[in-house]
Amino acid sequence: MLGTIPFGPINLVVVKTTVDYDRRSGIEIAFAASLIEILQALIAISFGMLISNFLDANVFVTFFLAFAFIALAIFIFTRKPTPTLEIEKNRPASFFRSGLLIAGLNPQAVPFWIFALATISQYFEFQYMGLTLIGFLLGVFIGKFVALYGFVVASTYLKAHLQESSILVNRLLAAILLFIGLSQGWNAVNSVLA
Numbered sequence: 001m002l003g004t005i006p007f008g009p010i011n012l013v014v015v016k017t018t019v020d021y022d023r024r025s026g027i028e029i030a031f032a033a034s035l036i037e038i039l040q041a042l043i044a045i046s047f048g049m050l051i052s053n054f055l056d057a058n059v060f061v062t063f064f065l066a067f068a069f070i071a072l073a074i075f076i077f078t079r080k081p082t083p084t085l086e087i088e089k090n091r092p093a094s095f096f097r098s099g100l101l102i103a104g105l106n107p108q109a110v111p112f113w114i115f116a117l118a119t120i121s122q123y124f125e126f127q128y129m130g131l132t133l134i135g136f137l138l139g140v141f142i143g144k145f146v147a148l149y150g151f152v153v154a155s156t157y158l159k160a161h162l163q164e165s166s167i168l169v170n171r172l173l174a175a176i177l178l179f180i181g182l183s184q185g186w187n188a189v190n191s192v193l194a
Helices: 011-022 023-045 049-057 057-079 094-104 108-125 130-160 162-193
Strands: none
Touching: 011 023, 011 094, 011 130, 011 162, 023 094, 023 108, 023 130, 057 162
16 A cells, blocks of 8 residues: 555546546546556566566567657646536546556556565565465555545545646646656666667
């Protein structure tokens, strides 16, 4: 749960969606992102170093991720916010699907879980099988969802200061996405030069 608290793209999308639309829409994104977190933890358990080696060996994937995050940052930064307290007619078809997409594109989650599992294994010996695996994945889901739900609840303050907060959230989200994209690009350039 503590790993999900720092502001990242998913947390900011939850806040932005709650501010721009409503609490239910923010919860849909939080739920979808929590489901993806389970998959990312499973990937970290299953593949660990294989994923790191794949990204190191396939610089094209890293460049693609960098480009995707930079493009998304530019889009969000230049988009004029249209916050409203009423339900908008041009709502996305599915906030749940948007949550799946944003969480699925977050490449930092898998290395986070690899690091977290490596740290945990120094203190506890887990056999990621059966009930232990189910309990661990349930804990991942609950921790992520509770943290993101906290962002939904905190967004009620932002909703009271709607126009200013919408611009702030747009800029914050764009800055974080740009940072992620640039860092991915930097990593890709370093691996090409090395």
